[in-house]
Amino acid sequence: MAELRTEEExxxxxxxxxxxxxxxxxxxIAVALALVMGWRAWQERQAAEAANASVVYQNLLExxxxxxxxxxxxxxLSTADHLAGTLKSEYEDSAYARLGALLMARLAVEQDxxxxxxxxxxxxxxxxxEAPQRVxxxxxxxRLLGDQGDFSQALTVLEGLDAGEFEASYHELRGDLLQGDGxxxxxxxxxxxxxxxxxxxxxxxxxxxxxxxxxxxEG
Amino acid sequence: xxQSIRDNSQSIVAKIIVGLIIVTFALFGVESLIGLAxxxxxxxxxxxxxxxxxxxxxxxxxxxxxxxxxxxxxxDPASLDDNMIRSMVLDNLxxxxxxxxxxxxxxxxxxPQMIDRSIVTTPEFQIDGSFDxxxxxxxxxxxxxxxxxxxxxxxxxxxxxxxxxxYSLSAFVTDSQLEALMKLDRQxxxxxxxxxxxxxxxxxxxxxxxxxxxxxxxxxxIYRTEEQVKIEYVMLDRSELARDxxxxxxxxxGQYQQTLAGFEAQEQRQAAxxxxxxxxxxxAEAALNEARALKQQLDxxxxxxxxxxEHSEDPGSAPAGGELGLNGRGVFVAPFEDALFxxxxxxxxxxxxxxxxxxxxxxxxxxxxEPPSFEESKPELRQQVxxxxxxxxxxxxxxxxxxxxxxxGNLDEPAEALQLSxxxxxxxxxxxxxxxxxxxxxxxxxxxxxxxxxxGVNSLPIELDAGRSVVIRVKxxxxxxxxxxxxxxxxxxQELIEEKTAQRLDEQATELLGRLRQGESIDTLAQEQGQALxxxxxxxxxxxxxxxxxxxxxxxxxxxxxxxxxxxxxxxxSGGRAIMALTxxxxxxxEALGDDEKRAMRGFLASRQGQQDYQDLVRALKNAAxxxxx
Numbered sequence: 001m002a003e004l005r006t007e008e009e010x011x012x013x014x015x016x017x018x019x020x021x022x023x024x025x026x027x028x029i030a031v032a033l034a035l036v037m038g039w040r041a042w043q044e045r046q047a048a049e050a051a052n053a054s055v056v057y058q059n060l061l062e063x064x065x066x067x068x069x070x071x072x073x074x075x076x077l078s079t080a081d082h083l084a085g086t087l088k089s090e091y092e093d094s095a096y097a098r099l100g101a102l103l104m105a106r107l108a109v110e111q112d113x114x115x116x117x118x119x120x121x122x123x124x125x126x127x128x129x130e131a132p133q134r135v136x137x138x139x140x141x142x143r144l145l146g147d148q149g150d151f152s153q154a155l156t157v158l159e160g161l162d163a164g165e166f167e168a169s170y171h172e173l174r175g176d177l178l179q180g181d182g183x184x185x186x187x188x189x190x191x192x193x194x195x196x197x198x199x200x201x202x203x204x205x206x207x208x209x210x211x212x213x214x215x216x217x218e219g
Numbered sequence: 220x221x222q223s224i225r226d227n228s229q230s231i232v233a234k235i236i237v238g239l240i241i242v243t244f245a246l247f248g249v250e251s252l253i254g255l256a257x258x259x260x261x262x263x264x265x266x267x268x269x270x271x272x273x274x275x276x277x278x279x280x281x282x283x284x285x286x287x288x289x290x291x292x293x294x295d296p297a298s299l300d301d302n303m304i305r306s307m308v309l310d311n312l313x314x315x316x317x318x319x320x321x322x323x324x325x326x327x328x329x330x331p332q333m334i335d336r337s338i339v340t341t342p343e344f345q346i347d348g349s350f351d352x353x354x355x356x357x358x359x360x361x362x363x364x365x366x367x368x369x370x371x372x373x374x375x376x377x378x379x380x381x382x383x384x385x386y387s388l389s390a391f392v393t394d395s396q397l398e399a400l401m402k403l404d405r406q407x408x409x410x411x412x413x414x415x416x417x418x419x420x421x422x423x424x425x426x427x428x429x430x431x432x433x434x435x436x437x438x439x440x441i442y443r444t445e446e447q448v449k450i451e452y453v454m455l456d457r458s459e460l461a462r463d464x465x466x467x468x469x470x471x472x473g474q475y476q477q478t479l480a481g482f483e484a485q486e487q488r489q490a491a492x493x494x495x496x497x498x499x500x501x502x503a504e505a506a507l508n509e510a511r512a513l514k515q516q517l518d519x520x521x522x523x524x525x526x527x528x529e530h531s532e533d534p535g536s537a538p539a540g541g542e543l544g545l546n547g548r549g550v551f552v553a554p555f556e557d558a559l560f561x562x563x564x565x566x567x568x569x570x571x572x573x574x575x576x577x578x579x580x581x582x583x584x585x586x587x588x589e590p591p592s593f594e595e596s597k598p599e600l601r602q603q604v605x606x607x608x609x610x611x612x613x614x615x616x617x618x619x620x621x622x623x624x625x626x627x628g629n630l631d632e633p634a635e636a637l638q639l640s641x642x643x644x645x646x647x648x649x650x651x652x653x654x655x656x657x658x659x660x661x662x663x664x665x666x667x668x669x670x671x672x673x674x675g676v677n678s679l680p681i682e683l684d685a686g687r688s689v690v691i692r693v694k695x696x697x698x699x700x701x702x703x704x705x706x707x708x709x710x711x712x713q714e715l716i717e718e719k720t721a722q723r724l725d726e727q728a729t730e731l732l733g734r735l736r737q738g739e740s741i742d743t744l745a746q747e748q749g750q751a752l753x754x755x756x757x758x759x760x761x762x763x764x765x766x767x768x769x770x771x772x773x774x775x776x777x778x779x780x781x782x783x784x785x786x787x788x789x790x791x792x793s794g795g796r797a798i799m800a801l802t803x804x805x806x807x808x809x810e811a812l813g814d815d816e817k818r819a820m821r822g823f824l825a826s827r828q829g830q831q832d833y834q835d836l837v838r839a840l841k842n843a844a845x846x847x848x849x
Contacts (some may be wrong), residue, residue, distance in 0.1 A: 028234055032241050051330030063385050097327035099385035109391040132839040147393035165839035209403050215777040
């Protein structure tokens with residue numbers, strides 16, 4: 001700073017600098033602030049929205065719990081219906097809406113309305129579920145199709161699915177479907193695969209029972 | 220250099236950099252820079268999010284306390300394996316973090332209001348059905364939490380619970396699934412079988428000396444004795460000390476006086492009160508005025524009970540004329556108690572302010588429990604004095620014992636000085652002996668320690684329980700040694716006999732099964748073996764009439780094809796074999812199940828399925844996460 005010897009000169013330099021750059025500096029700050037505040041506001045809105053959905057969902061859980069219990073009533077069912085509807089319409093993209101649809105699928109099955117249950121599961125599949133949720137939803141869908149006697153469509157749903165950690169359930173379900181379809185040898189293979197996969201995921205006594213029931217004479 | 224910075228500072232790039240710095244500070248604060256500098260490694264991280272040393276420490280402490288409180292009063296904190304607890308707790312924290320992160324990423328959230336609601340409605344934090352802040356804090360303190368850490372914990376747990384319940388509650392079981400399972404579970408099978416007893420085969424088995432010595436040579440290493448020690452110890456026993464204590468009358472008197480002093484606090488006072496609440500409609504001054512007015516009326520001779528019925532706003536006592544019953548100290552809040560215990564009988568207090576409002580308190584009666592007489596309480600007093608003195612003496616001697624046994628090379632000196640006898644144990648292994656001393660885990664640890672075995676020193680005093688301690692030394696150390704052939708020959712011979720018997724039985728069973736499959740009848744074979752044929756129809760999975768081995772094998776046998784039976788053999792608990800023929804399988808009709816039974820079974824199976832689904836989900840999330848454990 002050798003060239004700016006006196007105070008006046010320094011002040012003068014500052015002033016000059018301000019004149020040429022002041023506006024853009026202020027503008028930069030203003031833009032930065034606006035960005036920050038906008039970002040914060042957006043985050044808060046997201047948080048508030050999630051929190052609202054969370055409350056609705058929590059109420060839905062309670063309603064479903066009662067609707068499945070011994071004190072089930074039409075009132076509880078329509079409450080659950082309403083809450084799940086709210087989640088789907090107002091928080092369509094949230095995880096709560098998808099979980100809500102899964103819960104409604106169960107209620108539909110319990111009321112013997114398979115078409116409705118399938119519609120709920122398809123709603124989940126249409127709304128971009130995470131990988132594990134997608135697998136689980138597909139398994140449940142295939143299970144329902146099998147229950148309606150449509151084994152080939154059910155098996156098609158499962159075909160080529162990478163079940164990941166759900167592999168034991170996946171093969172067990174395939175076994176059930178094949179067994180229902182009368183393809184016992186294939187069913188046995190599927191159950192065997194399920195047994196192998198289950199070793200990582202804990203004991204499954206029912207699976208063992210199903211496999212033993214299809215036993216064949218040795219040798 | 221400076222010139223170039225100045226020149227550049229006007230460029231767009233510099234402005235952007237300045238802008239970025241502003242944004243960084245505004246969004247993330249100073250910590251964002253400081254955090255980069257601090258280098259210590261966290262115990263674990265999940266997707267780059269640390270689980271801090273402090274968080275782990277807190278959780279470990281919490282877990283320790285829980286384990287100790289489950290173990291009851293004899294809990295020994297030293298017996299807990301800290302490393303095991305730490306790694307267990309860390310696993311839990313990692314799983315929690317995985318689940319919370321996944322929930323957050325999916326946009327799940329819990330608002331502070333939800334947490335408030337959940338806290339306020341927790342029964343443990345309530346007194347008389349409404350939330351009580353001090354109760355809340357007290358409960359948290361007992362488990363080592365602060366309101367802030369508890370809220371954080373609750374927030375995470377709620378997030379996890381929302382996902383868990385969503386998945387597990389939504390699992391269902393279809394009608395066809397239920398029917399298939401029911402057919403499986405309730406199917407019955409008909410069988411006939413006969414036994415091949417082991418005894419007959421065993422009697423015909425011979426084992427030569429050569430075979431025994433061959434086995435001994437090939438598996439020499441397993442025939443060794445266990446390492447054992449024999450210890451000497453002296454025991455200091457408080458109850459022994461108590462026996463020698465003489466108590467003088469003076470001491471009894473002194474103890475009696477102390478008891479009397481404690482007695483005065485047991486005074487009980489019967490009180491009544493009138494409460495004027497401070498609430499939204501009435502501020503403190505108005506309440507005070509009202510209370511004063513009532514006091515005025517009382518001074519003028521109005522009846523307390525009547526006024527209480529009419530004006531008191533304590534719904535519990537007002538109908539009874541304000542009556543609160545007989546109470547000692549420590550029942551009421553402090554200002555109330557102070558006022559009550561400074562009143563004379565029959566007197567009414569000036570208005571007293573508490574957190575509830577203003578009270579007028581009337582002391583109706585003072586009841587003092589009469590202390591028991593000296594003669595009456597003599598036996599109890601004597602016991603108290605003896606206990607106190609024995610405890611003092613015990614502590615004193617324990618200290619001496621520690622000093623003496625540390626400084627001397629054997630137990631003789633401490634034993635003589637403290638007039639204790641030296642006792643010797645039976646040899647015992649690391650699994651422990653059978654008496655109270657050698658079964659104690661700390662005694663075992665000490666007895667097998669290098670110091671005691673190699674250096675031959677005395678142990679430190681080891682507390683067996685609150686009133687007994689021992690000092691031990693190793694008298695004899697029995698190293699594990701190779702057992703001679705003669706010592707184990709019989710054991711090996713038995714082993715070989717059993718092996719050969721099993722082998723022959725298996726051969727027989729295979730041969731018999733072959734003949735059965737050729738078409739010979741099981742009846743003929745049973746007769747040939749001189750065994751009775753047992754036939755049972757309608758055996759279910761829980762049938763108690765069959766040996767468990769036979770029953771479970773029965774349900775593993777292939778279903779009979781084309782009216783022919785299927786056959787199998789199974790080892791029995793007695794060592795023999797059962798040769799079995801499965802002749803028929805029958806399945807129940809779906810209608811056999813009632814509606815209620817069906818519903819219950821459905822619910823059970825669905826919740827099982829739900830748990831399974833959630834377990835798999837957790838595994839999936841964990842495997843997908845980047846978990847680092849340091």
